[in-house]
Amino acid sequence: MKLLLKPKQNIFIWIFLLSNTLTQTYGQLNIGDPGVIFDSSKYDSRYPQMKEWEKAGVRGGIPFLKDIRIVKTLTNGADSDAINKAINDASxxxxxxxxxxxxxxYNINKRVSMKSNVSLIGESRTGVKCIIRMNNSSAFSFYKVSKSGIYTLTIEGSWGKPKYDWNYSLGANDELRGNDNISVKFNDSQDCWLDKVNIINSAKDPVRVPANHITLRDLKVDGAHKKAGGAQGYFFIQGAYNLITGCEVTHLRHISLQGSKVEYNVVYDNNFRQEVSFHSGDNGNNLIENNRITLPFDMPNSKADTPNAVYNNSREPNYYAIMGPWSTQHQNSKKPNFIYKNRCLEENHNNMTPWSDPNLLYKGPRQVKPSNPATNFPPLQANQSPKGGTLYPVVLEGNNTCDNLRNVIASQDVYLQSGTRFNSGELRVESRKRVSYLQFTVPAVTENVTSTKLKLTVSTDGGNGLIEIFKGNSDNWTEGNLSNSNKPSEGAKIGSLNTTYRAGQSYQWELSGITPGETVSLIIKQTGGNDVSFSSKEGIDSPELVFELECEDKQIAKGFKNNLDVKSIPVVKVYPNPAKDFITISDVIPGESIIIYDILGKVLIKQVSKNKKGYLDVSLLKPGLYVISVANKSNEQFIKE
Incomplete structure (x- = not known):
């Protein structure tokens, strides 16, 4: 992706993909970063809470990686004892x-205790797997610490995928009796964070936060084995001034803001396939803004004796996109909470879209266990909406397409096999047998887009062959009702890729004919080769439309990191890595430029190679993470010890 900077002259900068390794989008602040500011011109004196919401999350922001020294390195096979020793030594x-x-x-067989001023950094988000093999306590514990966090890794329960996706009020929803493990817990801590972390197949809660000023950013949370009574299976906020942003959460019991200490939390710009609940007794003044909240069609809308049974709408549970207390045993919020500019879709309630009018501000909950939960967060009059169009006026280096356009996750995805619909965590394609269908809503403003690509990630079953993308002729279908009778027919072919598809790898199809503002159906078909299974939005990696931009006047693209396809670009290798005094770069053509950048893109070393192995003195670099760029090749990172 080429981005144009123009104060006095045109300068071209590449935003680097580290091929599923640790990255940062250079030059562009993200929500939760140091230096993020707020637009005072958008303050509305009727809502003094705006000043408090600005304080949510880590005070001063999640530290940039360039500001953190890596002082210890662990390798494959280390266990909790080794991690704890390294953390203690680093502290x-x-x-x-x-x-x-x-x-x-990494074998997490006992609690990993974080220390103040010490972070854990994974080399890559999916390449580092911390497997939980303990039945109680917290796998990663932040207890009375500050300035501590976890970056770019996966935390996964060793118990496999939960049997039940949702809570059906069954005793069987407590799938791991005697196992009360919490994947990550922040307890009586402040100014701590999780950033770019996957939390998969938890036992009890994936995240529990009885703490203040915590930032949870860019998390992918999927699945909990315990979703019965007694506060099981929660993405659980129990403190104040916490920031949840850029997260994808699904297959839990609740996203819950609960308890008397819960106030001034900000839930902003997330993709939830899970309801948000003000479960019981929060103090109010929490903000839910600019989120996509979808309740999947198979999420209960009444109590069922068995999963996927015919629902009885007069009984519980009955999930809505945003909920207040639904039991007379619960307490209502002390003060109202604020709901604004969210896009809510209740597939489990005939595709209703409550609380989604962008011109209206909603407040509540109004009462405990209302007769109609859909009215528990009533709208205010239009003239009471925030004058600046937001209650969280965060400024991210400007206000044009480059700042506001982001990758779009599929709103519907499903596949047909011989006419039978399958809506699961997988999208399968197989020549003359299985066809997958996607639906996206394309942003209306795309004037700086240079290309649009479809990104799919292979889940469990790799394959090979030609996979073609066709534009469907209608969007009058959902993943809950697609059939041979209403499926969109093929229009123009708008993309194709013929390659080998490997499990865990992402692939992209460059698309033509995508119109701004349209709802588009995409048909994915394979011609020849071995069948392939891609992850659906119910899985770990959602299908995405990826927009590549060319921007001006210091507008650095937001939200497109980790999406540039480099599989066809020659790969360089750097060794030793980590390095002390010197590094060698393989397969360099004489005369090619070799450049080393810090994590913010500042050029630190530049030289021209003289042979096929670039040799650089890095002894003067400070310990930390760096990016090395070689002309016409993929970029690579290395650690300086």
Missing amino acids: KQSGLVAVLLKNGT
């Missing part, structure tokens, strides 16, 4: 420091 050093986990599998 004896001054400043913000980190323990690096190289790609591999």
Whole structure:
């Protein structure tokens, strides 16, 4: 992706993909970063809470990686004892420091206790797997600490995928009796964070936050084995001034803001396939703004004796996109909470879209266990909506397409096999047998887009062959009703890719004929080769439309990191990695430029190679994470010890 910067002259900068490794979008602040500011011209004196919401999350922002020294490195096979020792050793050093986990599998067999000023950094989000093998306590515990966090790794329960996707008020929803493990818990801590972390197949809660000023950013949370009574299966906010942004959450019991200490939390710009609940007794003044909240069609809308049975709408549970207390045993919020500019879709309630008028501000909950939960957050009059069009006027380096356009996740995805519909965590394609269908709503403003691509990630079953993308002729279908009779027919072919598809890898199809503002159906067909299974939005990696931009006047694209396809670009190797004094870069053509950048894109070293192995002195670099760029090749990262 080429981005144009123009104060006095045109400068071209590449935003680097590290091929599923640790990255940051250079030059563009993201929500929760240091230096983020708010637009005072959008303050509305009727809502003094705006000043408090600005304080949510880590005070001063999640530290940039360039400001953290990596002082310890662990490799594949290390267990909790080794991680705890490395954290303890690191805590004896001054400043913000980190323990690096190289790609591999780590055995979490007892609590990992985080320390103030010490972070864990995974080499890559999917390459570092911390497998939980304990039945109680918290796998990762932040207890009375500050300035501590976890970046770019996967935390996964060892118990496999939960049997039940949702809570059906069955005793069987407590799938791991005697196992009360919480994947990550922040307890009596402040100014701590999770950033770019997957939390998969938890036992009890994936995240529990009885703490203040915590930032949970860019998390992918999927699945909990315990979704029965007694506060099981929660994405659980129990403190104040916490920031939840950029997260994808699904297959839990609740996203819950609950308890008397819960106030001034900000839930902003997330993709939830799960309801948001003000469960019981929060203090109010929490903000839910600019989120996509979808309740899947198979989520209960009444109590069923067995999953997917015919529902009885007069009985419980009955999930709505945003909920207040639904039991007379619960307490209502002390003060109202604020709901604004969210896009809510209740597939489990005939595709209703409550609380989704962008011109209206909603407040509530109004009462405990209302007769009609859909009215529990009533709208205010239109003239009472915020004058600046937001209650969270965050400023991210400007206000044009480059700042506001983001990748779009599929709103519907399903596949047909011989006419039978399958709506699960997978999208399968197989020549003359299985066809997948996607639906996207394309942003209306795309003037700086240079290309649009479809990104799919292979889940469990790799394959090969030609996979073509066709534009469907209608969007009059959902993943809950698609059949041979209402499926869209094929229009123009708008993309194709013929390659080998490997499990865990992402692939992109460059698309033509995508119109701004349209709702588009895409048909995915395979011609020849071995069948392939891609992850659906119910799985770990949702299908996405990826927009590549060319921007001006210091507008650095937001939200497109980790999406540039480099599989066809020659790969360079850097060794040793981590390095001390010198590094060698393989397969370099004489005369090619070799450049080393810090994590913010500042050029630190530049030289021209003289042979096929670039040789650089890095002894003067400070310990930390760096990016090395070689002309016409993929970029790579290395660690300086």
